[in-house]
Amino acid sequence: MAEEKWNTAITKIEPNKILMRGYRVEELMGKVPLSHVVFLLLKGELPSKAQGTLMDAMLVSSVDHGVTPPSALAARTVASGGAPLTTAVAAGIMASNRHHGGAIEGCMRVLLDAVARKRASGKDAATVAGELLDEYKASGKRIPGYGHRVHTEDPRSVRLFALADEFGIAGEHVEMAHALRAAMKDKMGRDLPMNVDGAIATVLCEMDFAPEMSNGIFAISRSVGLVAQVYEELTRMRPMRRIDSAAHEYDGPSEREVK
Amino acid sequence: MAEEKWNTAITKIEPNKILMRGYRVEELMGKVPLSHVVFLLLKGELPSKAQGTLMDAMLVSSVDHGVTPPSALAARTVASGGAPLTTAVAAGIMASNRHHGGAIEGCMRVLLDAVARKRASGKDAATVAGELLDEYKASGKRIPGYGHRVHTEDPRSVRLFALADEFGIAGEHVEMAHALRAAMKDKMGRDLPMNVDGAIATVLCEMDFAPEMSNGIFAISRSVGLVAQVYEELTRMRPMRRIDSAAHEYDGPSEREVK
């Protein structure tokens, strides 16, 4: 049977030679940091210094959020049944879907739509944000990426926006993110800061990522915390225990500063 | 019902405050690179500069190895059935088990055992390596971490060992890794260089990681490539296609240098 060839543009493997998006792996190792290689594999090109810094900060922001998110609980529960570490981590990643991490994608679509409307109409960001919010309110929809069940001012968002400003990444999408917050405050009387999903969404828009990829970026980041969570479950806890997410207590290091 | 508290030492969540192993997330972001944060979450402490560099190079080394490993094929196959991106990535991570990435753990156990014997007996590395190889041969077992089905000299291993030397990470485990290769050449007439699993195993031993965690480190690294593979499958290929791993052709960028 004559077999049609199918194409891949990610990695070329030859004996003793591994090219990732064209770069030799051994040249990347020790020279290009992991977060920049994430950018390379997902976008096809190495990031600029500014893009690389934002990518790194974004990936660091979401490595873990304690034991209560569905991803951590699913991973620990599967580990508790006796599965190997990678199986349990995979369960955590499966929990990262539409409602958990998925707000990044939803928020990106809103921002991309809003900025496209702004460009097409020639109106300013505040006007477009106001019109869009009216539409959302009329159809009973919520704009994803604002507000958090625990944090009133998410430190991760504050830092990401500050870095975006500092490194010159902030553009029309950051402007629109602020305009939407102002419009919500104005029209609904609630001042909801962007949560980390919203901040990541904004930065991903500025760096021209596809919304469909955003959940994958979250999964890469959260895989770090999931390995830590599962390893802790396997080494500190007895199998088949009842995992009550509200009954946990932190007993790690006290607050300290990076030296 | 009185509920006993259970403990976690990874992340402390308070309103507007997220401490990872004691460090504020917003201080880590933009200041401590992702690979160092991986080290922090898994080991509990930030790495030294040398450890951080090796950790980064290790994680970069294994982000992807083309479309033929079980992880890439499982992920693409699940994507082909119509699953969302994170479900497909999870399938890839599930395929990273005993026979795929799992050689890291096996090799770590051999190296830890051999170095422990060396210390206990006072014999030199070559002697211990020779004795251990005799035992393995007698019981028909293979020492994991040497040889590769594609690469005769794995560029990732060469680079990792060079970095370990350059940054002063190389110690007794690197010595033993070399001694085992020499013993195999001597006693079995085959000069098998360490593959990337073996090289990672050696470096993880030098940095005092637990063998049980190694497959998780591989999973974190490979999650990067898996997101790229699944995204490519979802955007370039038709659903429910026959995925013949031998019939692919690379059509990405030609070889180029990091500038």
Added chain:
Amino acid sequence: MAEEKWNTAITKIEPNKILMRGYRVEELMGKVPLSHVVFLLLKGELPSKAQGTLMDAMLVSSVDHGVTPPSALAARTVASGGAPLTTAVAAGIMASNRHHGGAIEGCMRVLLDAVARKRASGKDAATVAGELLDEYKASGKRIPGYGHRVHTEDPRSVRLFALADEFGIAGEHVEMAHALRAAMKDKMGRDLPMNVDGAIATVLCEMDFAPEMSNGIFAISRSVGLVAQVYEELTRMRPMRRIDSAAHEYDGPSEREVK
């Protein structure tokens, strides 16, 4: 923290007593066949004899379809990486999604819509089917559940429709399924028999199942074949092999009759 109770209506557990939808498990065991218990758990009530027979036949129809579907390949690939049996089976179930088994849900939606239109309009099935097909053609959509890449007359569909007739299950949805086939033949010149997904969809509509549950019924059925596939992979094949789905050869029992 005062905890709100949440409800479940599936199984009640007390010491030495297990009630499934109200029935003692030990009364079900040996008295009510597995397929009827599937119906009970999913619908809340035991099936009539006719419904039970159709449920059984449906579940039997889809237990396996050889080594080429994404579910079998994903499961074998994950097994090949060294994962435990249940992890590999899970990967197979993850591959059963929108494009694999998912046609059942799509076809149910079409049939439910068509029958609702028929009831609302008072038109006959042929007229409604024709109008619906025109709409689909105009918007470039395909009606799911017809045609198969291997079978020109799927023996599973033929048998399911025959059983539906024999047991008096066939009603408006079976009528509409036939009407749609006739309309396609008439308007597009192609006589596409229903495939097994379409036949299952039709029977599920007749038994008043929700479309959202259909992929779960497929997963229950296919889990049987997946266990067989993974067990065969683990016991007959070497790890980390290249799994070329086109290069397989059947070496099981020759055709035989149920005695």
Added chain:
Amino acid sequence: MAEEKWNTAITKIEPNKILMRGYRVEELMGKVPLSHVVFLLLKGELPSKAQGTLMDAMLVSSVDHGVTPPSALAARTVASGGAPLTTAVAAGIMASNRHHGGAIEGCMRVLLDAVARKRASGKDAATVAGELLDEYKASGKRIPGYGHRVHTEDPRSVRLFALADEFGIAGEHVEMAHALRAAMKDKMGRDLPMNVDGAIATVLCEMDFAPEMSNGIFAISRSVGLVAQVYEELTRMRPMRRIDSAAHEYDGPSEREVK
């Protein structure tokens, strides 16, 4: 590249013809019940009437055990994050591992070992059971399959053993299961009835199943309850809720009898 053929003995697919272990699928449908087809696919032959009845009762016994097992919690947690139904069901199956359902395999190994010793030594079951228990106590190991955290007399085990007697399936493994219970009572002063894992293990031994397959049989059975659990979660609960397994309340049908 010349491709070696690989073999499969499960299902043969030809146009318009599907043979499962040699039987036409349309002949099985409506004639051979699902549980017998499970036996056929896993063992290669159709069961006797007695074997089929036991297989059916075993599969029915484990379809669900409420919301507290890791499998149900993992599945609901993944569903809560927004994953599709089959992804959530898969997470539940991944949780069915060494510590959850896995006691079946452990218990089978003990029974097979004990019966083999009995046959080799010519001693009676009580003597072998006593010797084996002494060994286990000396090495600090527990015999799996006895005792339950909720049930002091598991109704599923009682029923399975009664069916095994009634249908003439009970043989040396049932005898040994009773002998081990008596030995534990005699030597440890604790009368622990077999739990359902132990009872299934005993029956699987009598029907000559491989221990390695047992977790798969559990997974097939539990997939039924998992679909019901996930569907209930998706339709009755809000996304991203805290799932406190202790705070649930059954609101399904009251106890009733099969008519």
